[in-house]
Amino acid sequence: MPTANPYPSPQSKSVASQADRHVCILGLGYVGLPLGAALAQSGLTVYGVEIMASRAADIADGKPHIVEPHLPEMLKNVLEKKQFIVSTKIPAPCPATIFIVTVGTPINEDQRCRLDMIKDVMHEIAEVLKDGDLVILRSTLKLGSTRSICIPILDRTGKDYDIAFCPERIIEGNAIKELHELPQIIGGSSVRAAARAAKLFSRLTPKIVTVSSIETAEIIKLIDNITRDIHFAISNEFGMLCEHLGLNSHEVFEAAQDGYKRTKIPKVGLVGGPCLSKDSYLLQDSFEDLALAPQIPKVARVINEGLPLHGANTIHKFAQKLPSFSNRPVLAVLGAAFKGQPETGDIRSSMTGPVVEHLRRLFNFSETRGFDPMVTLQDMESLRLNKMESLEEALQNADIVVIANNLTEIAQFPLDQMSRLMRAPGIIYDFWPQHRSAPEPTVPGVHYLAFGNGANQSGTP
Ligand SMILES: NC(=O)c1ccc[n+]([C@@H]2O[C@H](COP(=O)([O-])OP(=O)(O)OC[C@H]3O[C@@H](n4cnc5c(N)ncnc54)[C@H](O)[C@@H]3O)[C@@H](O)[C@H]2O)c1
Numbered sequence: 001m002p003t004a005n006p007y008p009s010p011q012s013k014s015v016a017s018q019a020d021r022h023v024c025i026l027g028l029g030y031v032g033l034p035l036g037a038a039l040a041q042s043g044l045t046v047y048g049v050e051i052m053a054s055r056a057a058d059i060a061d062g063k064p065h066i067v068e069p070h071l072p073e074m075l076k077n078v079l080e081k082k083q084f085i086v087s088t089k090i091p092a093p094c095p096a097t098i099f100i101v102t103v104g105t106p107i108n109e110d111q112r113c114r115l116d117m118i119k120d121v122m123h124e125i126a127e128v129l130k131d132g133d134l135v136i137l138r139s140t141l142k143l144g145s146t147r148s149i150c151i152p153i154l155d156r157t158g159k160d161y162d163i164a165f166c167p168e169r170i171i172e173g174n175a176i177k178e179l180h181e182l183p184q185i186i187g188g189s190s191v192r193a194a195a196r197a198a199k200l201f202s203r204l205t206p207k208i209v210t211v212s213s214i215e216t217a218e219i220i221k222l223i224d225n226i227t228r229d230i231h232f233a234i235s236n237e238f239g240m241l242c243e244h245l246g247l248n249s250h251e252v253f254e255a256a257q258d259g260y261k262r263t264k265i266p267k268v269g270l271v272g273g274p275c276l277s278k279d280s281y282l283l284q285d286s287f288e289d290l291a292l293a294p295q296i297p298k299v300a301r302v303i304n305e306g307l308p309l310h311g312a313n314t315i316h317k318f319a320q321k322l323p324s325f326s327n328r329p330v331l332a333v334l335g336a337a338f339k340g341q342p343e344t345g346d347i348r349s350s351m352t353g354p355v356v357e358h359l360r361r362l363f364n365f366s367e368t369r370g371f372d373p374m375v376t377l378q379d380m381e382s383l384r385l386n387k388m389e390s391l392e393e394a395l396q397n398a399d400i401v402v403i404a405n406n407l408t409e410i411a412q413f414p415l416d417q418m419s420r421l422m423r424a425p426g427i428i429y430d431f432w433p434q435h436r437s438a439p440e441p442t443v444p445g446v447h448y449l450a451f452g453n454g455a456n457q458s459g460t461p
Pocket residue numbers: 026027028029030031032049050051052055102103104105106117120121124138139140141168169170171172274275
């Protein structure tokens with residue numbers, strides 16, 4: 001049964017000023033689609049532009065391609081009311097006076113920021129730009145790109161326009177809630193630009209934080225994500241050190257923080273996803289030509305990106321010591337999205353990919369299976385995993401089980417039951433051990449190894 005929508009259309013706002021009542025959002029992905037639906041729900045008319053025709057058609061049909069609580073009902077509602085109009089190109093003429101850019105800014109193989117999509121979209125906006133329009137950049141950018149890339153393209157139109165950088169800081173899987181709760185950072189080209197952007201976002205969120213420049217807003221976005229990446233890296237590094245010493249990092253972190261607020265350390269685990277995996281590189285790219293090269297973000301990436309190999313090597317070494325371990329083992333990977341909580345189906349920069357690749361180099365698998373109900377068959381196949389419909393099916397006669405994300409269904413599955421379904425001798429390797437309160441498996445020959453816990457990895461199996 002659909003849950004009640006806690007973010008209904010505000011009645012009072014529907015009679016607000018007629019200015020800036022038509023918004024065009026370019027890029028209906030994880031950022032653009034929830035934002036577009038939420039702004040439409042707030043009473044504005046939103047023109048959502050999505051270049052991928054199949055994606056645009058699905059959205060127009062009320063079928064979001066992303067997993068976000070409340071989004072399906074919200075989308076259905078605004079589509080029915082014709083407050084959210086989807087197309088593959090900006091309508092011409094375009095009634096919107098605000099253009100919001102939410103296209104992707106991935107990195108390329110050299111770990112430099114790809115700005116081609118931003119440039120393309122700027123040219124598309126330039127074609128329809130009118131005097132008085134406001135352009136809002138919401139994609140995460142290499143520092144200075146608003147001024148060095150976007151403004152010159154728009155300036156060539158000769159139009160008198162406003163521009164602002166207003167970063168998106170939602171977490172995937174909780175976007176609609178956070179859009180209505182998180183403070184919105186705003187950096188405008190002028191007081192008027194910032195005020196217009198503030199007015200727009202105050203339709204959604206109660207707290208607006210206006211900063212003095214576009215660049216201030218740009219760096220805040222990077223600092224937010226990179227700080228998170230660094231925190232996870234600290235935890236993972238300490239996890240590895242504890243493991244090496246035969247200690248349980250979970251116990252160490254819990255005790256260290258028990259009643260002692262000055263130590264703040266997150267739990268160990270794989271760090272992936274489209275943002276944390278790239279934003280440190282955007283920062284490094286931003287300083288490439290300067291003498292100042294940020295060091296801590298770089299080191300944090302090395303640590304977090306090293307986890308899949310560390311786990312794969314640990315499994316391999318342990319398997320080599322197991323008498324009669326299968327030479328054509330079956331691998332079952334539990335969790336393919338880059339995280340399990342909040343739930344998402346997003347496999348972009350999920351560490352499951354590197355985990356599977358490292359293991360494939362070390363073992364001659366007879367089968368590689370994956371279980372993640374949030375992830376599509378196609379995405380599962382792109383990770384070279386056969387999609388299993390149930391945990392039980394994935395575990396049946398598996399020799400190696402890797403817990404690769406913290407999806408509740410996986411975290412709560414009892415280890416004992418898991419080990420009974422597997423083949424013995426077998427290995428369960430858990431990258432997310434903190435989610436498991438159950439005791440270790442009691443089936444003889446099935447071994448539970450947890451990242452960051454040397455206590456259950458020491459000695460001969
Ligand atoms: N995913 C997140 O949780 C998140 C959070 C904060 C910030 N960001 C940043 O927001 C930006 C968008 O991220 P995302 O995850 O939504 O990416 P995404 O790939 O899910 O969505 C971008 C969409 O833009 C479309 N697109 C590309 N060029 C277009 C064009 N010219 N016209 C219309 N549509 C076009 C793509 O087809 C795609 O559907 C990135 O810069 C990202 O770093 C993402």
